[in-house]
Amino acid sequence: MTGARPLNPGRWLGVPMLFVILATILFAAPIRMWGLQLPEPIFAMVPAFAWAVIRPSILAPFALLLLGLFLDTFWGGPTGLWGLSLLVAYACVLAGRNMLTGQSRPMLWAWYAGASALSMTAGFLFTMMDSLAMPSLVAVFWQFLATALLFPFAHRLIDRFEDADVRFR
Amino acid sequence: MPFREGPLGDLKVPLTWTAAVALIVAVVIAVAFLLADRRETLQQQAYGVTRQTVDTVSKPVSGVIAAPGRWTGVGVDAVRNYFFAGSENARLKEELREMRVYRDRYLALVDENERYKSLLGLKTDPPIPMVAARVVADSRGPFANTRLADAGKEKGVVVGNPVMNERGLVGRVVGVAPGASRVLLLTDIASRTPVMIDRTNSRAILTGDGGPNPKLEYLRGSEPIQAGDRVVTSGDGGVVPRGLPVGAAVKGLDGRWRVVLFADSASIDYIRILLFKDFAQLADQQALAAKVLPPVITENPEQSILGPAKPATPPPAAPAAPGATTGAAPAAPKPTTTPAATTTRPPAATRPATSTPATAPARTPQ
Numbered sequence: 001m002t003g004a005r006p007l008n009p010g011r012w013l014g015v016p017m018l019f020v021i022l023a024t025i026l027f028a029a030p031i032r033m034w035g036l037q038l039p040e041p042i043f044a045m046v047p048a049f050a051w052a053v054i055r056p057s058i059l060a061p062f063a064l065l066l067l068g069l070f071l072d073t074f075w076g077g078p079t080g081l082w083g084l085s086l087l088v089a090y091a092c093v094l095a096g097r098n099m100l101t102g103q104s105r106p107m108l109w110a111w112y113a114g115a116s117a118l119s120m121t122a123g124f125l126f127t128m129m130d131s132l133a134m135p136s137l138v139a140v141f142w143q144f145l146a147t148a149l150l151f152p153f154a155h156r157l158i159d160r161f162e163d164a165d166v167r168f169r
Numbered sequence: 170m171p172f173r174e175g176p177l178g179d180l181k182v183p184l185t186w187t188a189a190v191a192l193i194v195a196v197v198i199a200v201a202f203l204l205a206d207r208r209e210t211l212q213q214q215a216y217g218v219t220r221q222t223v224d225t226v227s228k229p230v231s232g233v234i235a236a237p238g239r240w241t242g243v244g245v246d247a248v249r250n251y252f253f254a255g256s257e258n259a260r261l262k263e264e265l266r267e268m269r270v271y272r273d274r275y276l277a278l279v280d281e282n283e284r285y286k287s288l289l290g291l292k293t294d295p296p297i298p299m300v301a302a303r304v305v306a307d308s309r310g311p312f313a314n315t316r317l318a319d320a321g322k323e324k325g326v327v328v329g330n331p332v333m334n335e336r337g338l339v340g341r342v343v344g345v346a347p348g349a350s351r352v353l354l355l356t357d358i359a360s361r362t363p364v365m366i367d368r369t370n371s372r373a374i375l376t377g378d379g380g381p382n383p384k385l386e387y388l389r390g391s392e393p394i395q396a397g398d399r400v401v402t403s404g405d406g407g408v409v410p411r412g413l414p415v416g417a418a419v420k421g422l423d424g425r426w427r428v429v430l431f432a433d434s435a436s437i438d439y440i441r442i443l444l445f446k447d448f449a450q451l452a453d454q455q456a457l458a459a460k461v462l463p464p465v466i467t468e469n470p471e472q473s474i475l476g477p478a479k480p481a482t483p484p485p486a487a488p489a490a491p492g493a494t495t496g497a498a499p500a501a502p503k504p505t506t507t508p509a510a511t512t513t514r515p516p517a518a519t520r521p522a523t524s525t526p527a528t529a530p531a532r533t534p535q
Contacts, residue, residue: 025234028231028308030235030238069202074308076313077312079203083198084196087199094188133358134378143310
């Protein structure tokens with residue numbers, strides 16, 4: 001019964017984590033083209049959404065926490081901010097997992113955008129409480145837009161591993 | 170005894186529930202990290218070993234990744250210089266002609282300024298040493314605006330040093346590691362910088378919000394600002410030196426006064442870190458840190474101006490006016506009480522820097 005074989009955590013958790021870290025470092029390069037800087041999407045939203053859709057897991061929340069801590073230390077933000085924001089989005093997607101199964105690609109994209117918005121809202125509120133100041137809504141919107149465009153990567157990850165463990169279909 | 174042979178061997182917990190428990194544990198850990206974070210204090214102690222290690226590792230990695238972009242920029246500049254050398258030469262000649270007028274005025278004003286300073290006995294700030302560095306990583310999100318520079322502890326950089334590029338103030342150092350330092354930009358939500366409007370001398374606090382144009386808060390004075398006014402650092406609080414160019418004032422869409430940063434008009438590939446910590450470094454540190462206190466000189470009773478100590482004899486019985494007796498009575502115990510009072514005085518090193526006001530700005534704050 002090969003369908004019941006558990007997924008290899010290195011493949012569905014480790015490799016995406018590595019790609020997220022590499023992409024984050026790559027987009028942090030101080031490059032300007034025609035006076036414009038590179039966008040700064042939250043690449044970690046891709047696994048935060050896809051891992052919750054693929055299957056419930058004990059390791060995935062801790063992997064997300066590690067990714068969030070990496071983002072905080074690499075970007076110089078408050079420690080725990082992105083870990084908590086990503087986990088909020090992950091928890092909501094995991095809770096609505098039954099509704100997501102079998103949805104079309106545009107519908108999944110809408111769900112992904114909703115999860116990204118939720119994560120950004122959580123980050124906005126946590127930052128407000130931490131710094132006692134309101135972040136720029138325009139800057140938050142641009143980051144949300146750049147993050148929402150990453151859905152194809154999340155869809156690819158879901159497609160790759162959704163049927164790997166039939167117990168959670 | 171193996172676990173499976175025990176009484177709990179047949180116990181099966183659904184994976185969904187264990188995943189939920191793992192999620193809650195991860196959330197609790199994240200909340201604990203967030204509550205323990207002291208980033209907003211901008212102190213060296215708050216910049217832990219983990220962040221220092223990440224910065225040290227990130228510096229070479231990000232440097233390699235940023236190199237192609239830098240080389241491309243250099244190549245584009247070289248091509249542009251080649252094709253537009255003639256027009257640029259004409260522009261520079263025109264600029265040089267204008268600058269000659271400014272130079273003559275500058276030299277005259279410097280001479281006049283020196284004379285005023287010597288007449289008034291003003292103590293001017295000493296020149297501040299600088300360290301040049303290259304930016305290797307850049308975070309531009311709404312919740313963190315920082316840059317990683319490739320100069321660290323080995324070059325004398327410390328937390329609090331202001332950072333500039335060739336146009337204006339960029340931010341200040343919030344973390345230092347071997348070979349790298351983290352610069353908090355003026356646009357970061359945790360950034361607060363005391364500034365003033367150059368035209369009116371009005372004070373304000375430049376507050377970042379993650380957007381490109383930080384806000385001016387706590388503006389003081391009547392009609393303190395107009396669009397286009399030049400904003401410079403005020404030096405209040407000793408965080409940054411006075412007079413560093415920051416930007417130009419604009420009215421934001423939300424009705425608040427904001428600042429278009431001069432530093433943004435040029436690339437921030439290369440920066441200068443001013444090795445300025447606070448006003449304390451402008452004072453005579455050696456005198457302030459003197460560990461040997463001046464000797465306590467007690468009065469020799471034999472050489473006292475009051476004369477040798479006399480044996481306790483009863484005062485003359487001759488009656489005198491009340492005013493005369495009260496004036497002579499406290500003369501004897503004075504020498505013994507004075508040294509005690511001297512030793513309880515706090516040492517000079519613990520006193521606040523009395524010379525700091527001398528380095529304060531010449532202009533009168535509003």
